[in-house]
Amino acid sequence: DAMVIQNPRYQVTQFGKPVTLSCSQTLNHNVMYWYQQKSSQAPKLLFHYYDKDFNNEADTPDNFQSRRPNTSFCFLDIRSPGLGDAAMYLCATSSPTLKYLVGNEQFFGPGTRLTVL
Template sequence: DAMVIQNPRYQVTQFGKPVTLSCSQTLNHNVMYWYQQKSSQAPKLLFHYYDKDFNNEADTPDNFQSRRPNTSFCFLDIRSPGLGDAAMYLCATSRPPSRGLAGGPRTDTQYFGPGTRLTVL
């Protein structure tokens, strides 16, 4: 089945120790997203890639970086994790906006992975 895979599902790191979270997809989607979801809160978009074009949200801290070496993989790097970075990190993919039949609305549903729960000690 085509899907979005995140590894690991649970990650423990130490305060200040760099950590990398991984996302891969078999959907061949052009767009990949990283969200941060803190406990009992809504997911918050950190950044997304449209093919190789990187789009950072204005309020994403510099501590968060991303790499997309190819269509299938995208990585989230946290350079110096703080206690406040403990959260669930969600990866999602979508096709780029494109019109449907007869010029209908653009359909670009996001498909989410299971998430990686990051604990910072």
């Protein structure tokens, strides 16, 4: 089945130790998103890729970087995690070419729960 996969599901890192979260998709969607979601809050968009074009949200900290080596994979790098970066990280995809059919429905992965010790 076509889907969005995130690995690992749970990640524990130490304060200041770089960590990478991964996302892969079999949907062949142009757009991939990274969201940060803290407890009982709405997902907050960090950045997105439209194909290889990278778009950073204005309030995304410099500590967060992303890479998209190909259509299928996207990575979130946190260079020096702080305690405030503990959260669920959600990857999502959409396909603007289907805009007039599904209206930019986003397909979410199961998330990676990051714990910072």
